Amino acid sequence: MPILQKSQADRSATFAFWAFVTPALLGLTVFTLVPIVWGFLLSLSHAQNTIHPGHFIGFRNYADLLTDEAFLKSLVTIFVFALFIVPLTFAVSLGLALLVNKIGWGRSFFRTVFFIPSAVSYVVASLIWKVSLFNGLPFGFVNHIIGLFGAHPVAWIGTAHPPWYWLVLVTVRLWLQVGFFMIIFLAGLQEIPKSLYEAAAVDGAPSGWPVLRYITLPQLKATSVSVLLLNLIAAFQAFDEFYNILGGSGASIGNASLARPPLVYLYSLALSNQDFGRGAAGGFILTALIFAVTLLQGRIFGFGGSEK
Amino acid sequence: MRRNSVSLLQPAASAAEWHGSRRDFLRGVTVAAGALLVGCGHSDVPGARVTLTQWYHQYGEKGTQEAVVRYAKAYTALHPDVAIQVVWVPGDYGTKLSTALLTRGGPDIFEGQITKPMVTAEQVAPLDDLFPPAVRSDFSARDLAQNSVDGKIYGLKMLDDTGILYYRKSLLKAAGIAPPKTMNELIAAAKALTAGNRKGLFLGNDGGVAALINVAPWSAGGDFLVDNKIVFNTPQVASAYEKMRELSDSGALLIGAPTDWWEADALVQGQAAMQWGGLWSYPTIAKALGDDIGGMAWPALDAAGHPATFLGGWSAMVNAQGRHIEESKKYLQWLWIDGLKIQEDWCLGYGFHVPPRLSLARSAAPLQIGVAANAVKDLNIWGRSLPPEWNSAMGTALADAVTNILKEGRPAAPELATAARKCERELSRLLE
Structure with missing residues (x-):
């Protein structure tokens, strides 16, 4: 009875498939799809x-927001913020990864030390930055430090x-x-085949900048x-x-x-x-914007295209 | 539950056992989820026919939480069939409350400030029958107006708050300055009192935008929203904000303190010589500084202006979507209308607030002397508030303009024109 056995196995595979997929699918529907549709109707x-859609007014919420000076200014603000934070995060995290990758001993120690802040909540870090480090009083941490050099306290x-x-917002x-x-970046660095560096050394390439420029960075x-992409989306949010x-x-x-x-x-x-109507409309405008910028970035850097 | 936790911790030895533990695990998860859901809903107190949920924001003064629980228990002692579940809400109370009111699980009774959309969306029940003529005449016309929309009363004022410009008498005396009567005198005083690590004046960490956005124009005779019309786009209001910019640019303002204007720390700890604060902080300040404290309303813009302050505070409201509207109203009547003892304890036993009942405010001993007596007098003459039609979107539009004027140094007239245009749009949305 091999056929029967096979169909039994099939059935149990199908069962297992649905048993594993259903919870995730249900979660996705209840917590993502329904809110998206509901939000769009709102x-x-x-x-x-009220959070009940019903009093429909067409696209007026969208029109209102796109002519609202404060909303447009907030878009400019976030572009400026992204302009600061994205290249800075990119450069600093790449630099740290290169350094940590280079050292022979204590690599996992430094990796952990640099990673620990990621586990801190944004709210807690923001409050520390605000109340303790960048407090405007003379006894605030930064004011105390600059005070040692004779500078006046800064608000x-x-x-x-x-x-x-901006200094406070970007540094936190x-x-x-x-x-x-x-x-x-470290994971990326460890993926680069050693043979490339060995070949470069055999060919007499000077170590340092040329190796970084012609092997590490292209690899x-x-x-x-993906770092740029994640970073940009996080900045917009x-x-x-x-x-x-x-x-x-x-x-x-x-x-x-x-x-x-x-x-x-x-x-x-x-x-x-x-005003949940305008709030929801703003959410969709922002999503469209992130989408557009991501596509544009993909076009420029060739993300998602075939590997050459 | 004990068996579940054991089976979850121990690795399964056989398939059968693993099956059992998985089922246990699922059962455990279901129980936990059920417990969570129950926690979200209404829970009735055993023995009581009705359980009313009552929300308060987190008052800063010590003893207030115990006080409201005590009042609730006293009511249940008199009416054993009604239990009151007091919920003390820390953090962003306004947002939490408005979110709760969107759902069926919102509180029966809550405190807040009435806005017109709350009435339009049928979130609050009218309370007119709690105000027979004798009661109505014991509230100030301004308190009634603040809580009325389209002629009906929706809020029962529990306490009146007001702002005070506090100053250290000794520091003013040492500098040879009299308490400032106009903005020019205030700016001069703030500069003169700035010395060493001490600034002359503290108006909040945003330089007074939030604290004085209404009070400063009131001191110039201006206003914001009158009879459903936006009226702040005037030269008076513009000059009030431009004067505030002069104060901002004087270098005499404390900015970046760990606490904000509604707490007294900056003044008490000597970080500033003068501070805009609330009457509620007066007991704390008097305890720390003794007689070395004076207080007055915000000074007039100039000779043509007048002192100004706000009439704030909290009102109790009943959820129109609640299951126990009549019981809630009866409780509020007992709490804030029938007996004045509770109101006296609530307003004067912890921080200082002016009791909204005029008869009580007139007779309350702590409000008859010194800074408090002055504050009550100023509140009665100059206290103003915004009408229920003013909403936070209008507030944001105005604050953006004022920030541009005060901090970015932009000319006031065009900024106010932009803000007025936006507020008019918001108002027409609100009234449609």
């Missing part, structure tokens, strides 16, 4: 103090000229995410593109450090107005102001 509704957060708050994210991207192309260092709506709104990324603006629009 974005077409006048949903003030790091809350003044526009010069905009020191740098500290938090560099370790993670360093690990990705890291796929890794670099920035919320925690802005919300916790500068503030959302309310208490310190005068600081929040200085640099408000789109997610903070949409959060205050949807949750403080309870």
Whole structure:
């Protein structure tokens, strides 16, 4: 009875397939697909103090947001932020990976040390940056250090000229995410065949910059593109450090107005102001934007194309 | 549950055992999920016919949480069939509350500030029958207006708050300065009192945008939203903000302190010589600084202006989607209308707040002397608030303009024109 046995095996394989896939599929449907569809319907509704779509107003929420100075300014803010943070994270994490990869002893120690900040919550790190490191009083950590050189205490957060708050925002994210991207680069570095370096040495290539320029960096192309991509998407989704260092709506709104990324603006629009229609529309606009930038980046760096 | 945890920890020896432990595991997960779901829903207190859930934001003053639980227990002692479950909500109370009100599991009773959309969305129940003429006349017209939408009352004021410009008398005296009566005098005083590690004035870590965004224009005779019209785009309001910029640029403001304007630490710890704060902090300040403290309303913009302060505070409301509206109203009536003892304890036993009941505010001993007496007088004359039609999107639009004026140094008139245009759009959305 081999046929029967086979179909029994098939059935049990099918059963196993559904047994494993169903929970994930259910989760995906309940927590991702339904909210996306619901959110889209909300974005077409006048949903003030309600999360029930129904009072449909077409694309007015989208039109309102795209003519809203504050929302447009938030898009500019996030582009500027990405312009700072993405190249900086890329350079620092690549540099750290090269250094850690180079040392013979203590590699796993340094790898762990640099990775640990990735495990810290953005909220906690933001509060440490705000209250302890970049506190505006003379006894704040940074003010104390610059005080040793005779400088006056600086109000790091809350003044526009010069905009020191960018230093606070960029350094906290740098500290938090560099370790993670360093690990990705390290994995990439370890994938590069030793034979390439040996061949280069045999051919008499001087070690150092030429090897880095002509072997290491080209071999890291796929890794670099994914680091850039992840980094850019994370930058566009920035919320925690802005919300916790500068503030959302309310208490310190005068600081929040200085640099408000789109997610903070949409959060205050949807949750403080309870306008879920415009909040949802903003979410879709932002998604479209991230999508477009990612495609553009892929076009420029050739991500997803066939390996040459 | 004990067996489950054992089978989860020990590696399975055979397929049969593994089967059993997997089933146990699933059962455990189901029980845990069930427990979580139960935790999210309403739980009735045994013995009581009705359990009312009541939300408060986290008050900073010591003893307040114990006080509200005590009031709730006292009510249950009198009405054994009604139990009150008090929920003390830390963090972003406003967002948590409005999110809870969107669902069926929202609190029966809560505190907050009434906005028109809450009424339009039928989130709050009208409370007019708690206000017979004798009760109504014991509330100030401004407190009633703050809690009314389209002629109906939706909020029951539990406490009135107001702002005070606190100053260290000794420091002013040493510098030979009188308490400032106008903005020019305030700027001069703030500069004169800035010395060493001490700044002249603390208005909050955003340089006073959040704390004085309304108060400064009020001191120039301006206003924001009157009879469903945006009215802040005027030269008066512009000059009030430009004067605030002069104060910002003076270098005398403390910015970047660990606590904000609503707490008294900057003043008490000597980081600033003057501070804009709340009457609620007065007991803390008086305890730390004794007689060395004076207080007044925000000074007039100029000779044509007048002192200004805000009328704030919290109102109790009933969830219109709740299952026990009548019971909730009866409880609120007992809590804040029938007996004045609870209101006196609540307003004056912990921090300092002005009792909304006029009869009580007039007779309460702690409010008859010194800084507190002045604050109550100023509140009665100059206290203002924004109407329920003003929403946070308008607040954001105005704050963006004010930040541009104060911090980025942009001219006030065009900024206010932009903000007014945006607020008008928001208002028409709100009224549609």
